[in-house]
Amino acid sequence: MKHHAKSIRPFIGALDFQVSRSFYTDLGFKETILSSGLSYFSSAHLGFYLQDAQVKDWIDNTMVFLEVEDVDQFWQDLVGLKLTDKYTGVRLVPIREHHWGRECFLHDPSGILWHVGEFLR
Numbered sequence: 710m711k712h713h714a715k716s717i718r719p720f721i722g723a724l725d726f727q728v729s730r731s732f733y734t735d736l737g738f739k740e741t742i743l744s745s746g747l748s749y750f751s752s753a754h755l756g757f758y759l760q761d762a763q764v765k766d767w768i769d770n771t772m773v774f775l776e777v778e779d780v781d782q783f784w785q786d787l788v789g790l791k792l793t794d795k796y797t798g799v800r801l802v803p804i805r806e807h808h809w810g811r812e813c814f815l816h817d818p819s820g821i822l823w824h825v826g827e828f829l830r
Contacts, residue, residue: 724819726761
């Protein structure tokens, strides 16, 4: 089968939808409100749906990988946002080296784990 895909858009849940909306806006994503409990957050041609869905098992097991060109720059920008001061539950884990590349980690206010990394060239 040949895929002629144009994008992939995962759905993620939120324990507090309004807090998560604010968090992702602060993180630099553009919000498009689709309904009272569903928004699309985008950056360039990438995006994801945020649902007002408090399914703890789903949220606790959600991970997203965001590939960036320069993880060092992303980390500096991320730390500069002071998200851990503004949002309860947000955690940052510094850059780690792997055989495939480098990544840092970000836990959103609901606990969703974001891997942000760059692959070796």
